[in-house]
Amino acid sequence: MQTRVFVVHALPELASRFFKKVDETGMMEDGYVWIITEGLTSRLHYLDHKDESMQGVLGVMSYIPKDSKMDFDDIGTLETETSLLPLIRNFRFDGLTGDFNVINGTLQASVYQIVNVIGNGEKPIGFWSPKNGITKKLNDQTNGLKPVTWPGDTHVIPKGWRTPVRNKNRLRIGVQ
Template sequence: MTMQTIVFIVHMLPSLGSRIFAKAKSIGMMEEGFVWIVTDGLADFFDTFEQSVMNSMKGVLGVRPNVLRTKKLESFRVRWKNKFQQENSDIVDAKLNIFGLLAYDVTVALAMAVEKSGVGNFKFDKQVANNVSTDIEAIGVSENGPNLVKALSSTRFIGLTGDDCFVDGQLQSLAFQIDNVNGYGTRGIGFWTPEKRVLMKKLMTSSTSNDNNSDLKPNLGPIIWPGDSTSVPKGWEIPTNQKKLHIGVPMKSGFSDFVKVKFDNETKKPTVTGYCIDVFDAVMKTLPYANLGMIVPIKDNRKKNAWVFLKPLTWDLWVTSACFFVFIGFVVWVLEHRINEDFRGPVEYQVGTSFWFSFSTIVFSQRERVISNLGRFVLIVWC
């Protein structure tokens, strides 16, 4: 029975992502039966990867916000890149992602709301006198907040990311574009819009689409999965007696709204909550796969002691290195003790000097001189 796996990469730097896919291909995780889904952290950089990287990513699905290429957007990208290059000359081929575009649009919307509300002077309530842990918590509350929120909620304009508007103080979500890596580049296979909530081969506007979502059926272009397969992977074969997948969750303090792990005092079982957990559970519920068993925290049970430096090397290698220390020290002593005063003296002194000499060559500059040409040759080979 063949095990099949679905891998999600939520957000990752392009440099790290390219190395992960190269490693995944080398260990056979880009073959038939595997599914790789990446978000805009990597999908936005598909067109910048080298050919070797794209070959290792063949069959990957990328999901990213759909932003139409308008003259306004392209003009802004050029001006931003020129300004960024002037201030950061050491960074080449910098690219503005979706978060930068949204931040710009939100800033414009806030400026429009300030003008609309007629706020001329910003006054802040006195901050609460307590020991705050971050600078954000130390910021006072604006007295003009309600007016700004009201003006911002009614603000609507055409920004860099499209028709931007706020509903209940929230910027509306963009449509998502789904791309499939084919080894030479990418090709779009469909879209998903927050209004229709249905996968579509073509992006439908409000004027061309039916308002009744029940009449719409999922319709995507053909997908080439890893291993040049056109059949949709099933995930785990059913029935299966394999062990269920355990998802590790790091236990870290701070940002508990994203991930929070709490242990029950009686049952000693963990309860994992937070935004990231909710998103993961929602995705898994919509996928027709049973590879999910439970979510558990990661605990570092490895013993930490003063001998931890021995672990990177095996005992065989440590013993071999020690033998070479003795051997090199003996060889140098044989070649030097008759003509070099540094290797003369009592027996115990000569033995200690020889061992110390072979060890010091790889740690720091040795004190003893090497006179014979054969001794120098052995030292070069040893170093």
């Protein structure tokens, strides 16, 4: 079988050029699935969306609700800067979305948001957490995702494979 599900992990500039080539070869049509990793999804705003070559791509990114940040007024005033640094670099509490954990200054996400690249932005379509798996809404047991617009501007869920056929327009990828 010919695979039609691809995972892309790249910097925004490279991903933008890559998806233009993918579109040129006809691989952004119905039947294909493109998934981008958190590193690229969280930087979608750096991409040039004018060409719309990423329409229908799915992405995952850490989910941190805007209204559940810690109230820093409760910490109080610290006498020295060195007292605050260890608190910020290694910090943990149980928030609305689960475990909020910072290790060595990096947030360890326990909930991921799944988005669909549509137009010049992304549309939230669901969440993934270790506790509930893939759900439409956060802290809900409703399995699945909200409607997804797949490449080719279709809502039909792709099979992810196809019987091989001869095609002059093959996408070739070189890794250096």
